[in-house]
Amino acid sequence: MRHSPAFARLWIGAAISGIGAQLTIVAVGLQIYDISRSTLAVSLVGGIALLPMIVAGIWGGMLADAFDRRAVLIVSAVAGWMSTIALVVLSAVDAAMSSGGSRVEVWPFYVFTTINAVAATITQATRSSVYPRILPTELVSRASALNGIAMGIQLTVGPALAGVLVALIGFPLTFAVDAVLFTAGFLGILTLPKLPPLTATARPGLQSLRDGMAFLKRAPNIRMSFIVDIIAMSFGRPFVLLPAVAATVIGGGPITVGILTAAAAIGTFMTGLFSGPVAHVHRYGIAIGRAITVYGAFILMFGLVIAAMQTGWFGPVGADIAHVNVVALVLAAVALAGTGASDEVSAIFRSTILLVAAPDEMRGRLQGIFTVVVAGGPRIGDLYAGILASLVALWFPPVLGGLMIMALIALLLRIYPAFRAYDARNPTL
Structure with missing residues (x-):
């Protein structure tokens, strides 16, 4: 992190925004269960997103090789950010409707969480491929180790924070917290140098x-x-x-x-x-x-x-x-x-x-x-x-x-x- 300020900003931003991502994963499940009272409906969140995630991983990797990786990261981050904002709006609409005794449909949650998962998959594949471009070879293993610290923080803080926030401030503001935390990751990406392909590569x-x-x-x-x-x-x-x-x-x-x-x-x-x-x-x-x-x-x-x-x-x-x-x-x-x-x-x-x-x-x-x-x-x-x-x-x-x-x-x-x-x-x- 001392050697490469660009890596430091990227890692810190990813660690903070990752807490929000884990928060949303748990909060979406809680909201879908609150609407449907169905465990099966909750389990479909991951099942529906699996195939698009696989496609996104392969396609996102091709994008990262063919285009400027900073540009790919910016586009995927904006897509993920917008899907989170959509969850905020959808949850707010549900909160307004529930006061009248009705609820929103569950399927829009599947749509927006799938878009979010696809964007996150492309971001993850591209961000990892950036490390050797902004770090010397002997520091790449240490960057990988730092990712373990970030993941551990995300998997412990994110879900716990989701439960507390849903109980204290409700679903819409909980998703809004993720949208705010997402800005840290976006700033880490935005401050990267341009990272165009080093050699000619086939288009996706x-x-x-x-x-x-x-x-x-x-x-x-x-x-x-x-x-x-x-x-x-x-x-x-x-x-x-x-x-x-x-x-x-x-x-x-x-x-x-x-x-x-x-x-x-x-x-x-x-x-x-x-x-x-x-x-x-x-x-x-x-x-x-x-x-x-x-x-x-x-x-x-x-x-x-x-x-x-x-x-x-x-x-x-x-x-x-x-x-x-x-x-x-x-x-x-x-x-x-x-x-x-x-x-x-x-x-x-x-x-x-x-x-x-x-x-x-x-x-x-x-x-x-x-x-x-x-x-x-x-x-x-x-x-x-x-x-x-x-x-x-x-x-x-x-x-x-x-x-x-x-x-x-x-x-x-x-x-x-x-x-x-x-x-x-x-x-x-």
Whole structure:
């Protein structure tokens, strides 16, 4: 941050505006439930936005490679800002109508949150591809570590702030707070220097996509960084289980869900905060493999805690916080904090490989693919956990998933020695 004031402004702005983004995610769910009284209606927020987000990640990456990245960021930020303003207006209309006994339709919320998600996806893909242009290579890994700090702050402060603000000032003003916080991110973008393409690149379209996929085929280390993350997220995402775990296994209800969710975010934050040693690590492939192996071990630990509770090793629990099993809650929180910490270690090195090894003209497209992986993997993981929990038991998906992650990572590191040997002092595709 001292070396590059442009990076400092961009990072600070993104961290502040990200709090507002997380605030809106929670507030939209609360408002939709307040209108519809339907959990399914709330779950559709993410489901409807998934396909547009995937398209936006790929398209946004092509835009970032073909045009001035500062200009792409400005346009996507304005689109996101306008969708947030639309939520403010829509929520205000609903508040006015509710006094007369009627409510607005739910579908406009889906429209504006999807636009917001698309804009955020393009912004994220483009912003990450900017880092190597405004920082020297040896500082990119530290920039990736700083992103972990920002994400940890966003995931802890944003949702908590949403609950407090909705209760105190209502939905319209809560969305308005996000619109105000968004200005910090916009100012960070606006003060960037111009970042035009360094080489001639195909315009967004089929040829640009083909070029990106052809490059990925020639880049086994970058490709492997995607594969290992998909494995971790597909078999190690227990968050969809938390409401049932809190209601029937550990006890404590919504408060337990909040504690366990925050535990993972705190693990991410603390790892970013104490990530100075990443500057001295050069064998990124080994570091990623070990981090994801530890991630699998913590997922297994979480599953074993649930299994111990479900097999009657501890006493009965209740859905209110007064009847929570404190020992099980602490152990589960430690396990999820461990997953957040180890995943952040992996993320630091994976994102650095992506930014440093790839040439500048490909960084946008690869960041777009990376965004698709990040968005798609957890949803596959939710599906995996939900199906197996319904067919077997709540403890089964994390126990099996943890074992699968550790076994598959060990196998891949053995099969692909080039990834295991990756050295940041001599980055290779």
